[in-house]
Amino acid sequence: MIIWLTGGQGSGKSLVMKFLKEKGFSCIYADKIVHELYKSGNDGETLIVKNFGERFLNKQGNVCRMKLKKLALENVKNIERLNKLMHPLVYKKIIELIDKYLASGKENIVIEAVYFDEKKFGKIVNKVIWVERENRKKEFSIKNPSRVDDVLKNNGSIADLKKSVYYLVR
DSSP states (O other): OEEEEEEOTTSSHHHHHHHHHHTTOEEEEHHHHHHHHTSTTSHHHHHHHHHHOGGGBOTTSSBOHHHHHHHHHHOHHHHHHHHHHHHHHHHHHHHHHHHHHHHTTOOOEEEEOSOOOHHHHTTTOSEEEEEEOTTOOOSSOOOOOSOOSEEEEOOSOHHHHHHHHHHHTO
16 A cells, blocks of 8 residues: 655644554655755755755755745745756655565555645555644645545544554554
């Protein structure tokens, strides 16, 4: 089973990932992929410098995520531009990791990512789970993806969330 886990910032995706890992799922974290791509000499760093300039690098030559976040918060067009640049690189790496896990016999895989691309992953992913939490911090307006197979409401206790996660993957 391949699950795409998504939801807004502060919704509890990381906790759900922890529970799925406990159930034996191989985990892919889009944020970790982005952090790797932003390191000096990697494709993401090259694209950011080419499109936004060297002012977005830190002293070590890596992309400064705080500066990019500030840029993204300035207006929606900046977010769209960043996504257009970075998503193809992230999606390519996600596919490589899925292939690697499947080739090694690991069939239960979960991908944690804010955005779900139905065209790219619709036929690969068995289930899209949206994690939702009331009163969460909202920095970016994240819309539900076009496809949501299950919604995990994270408004109760950690034990309640764990029980819900285990129920979904029984």
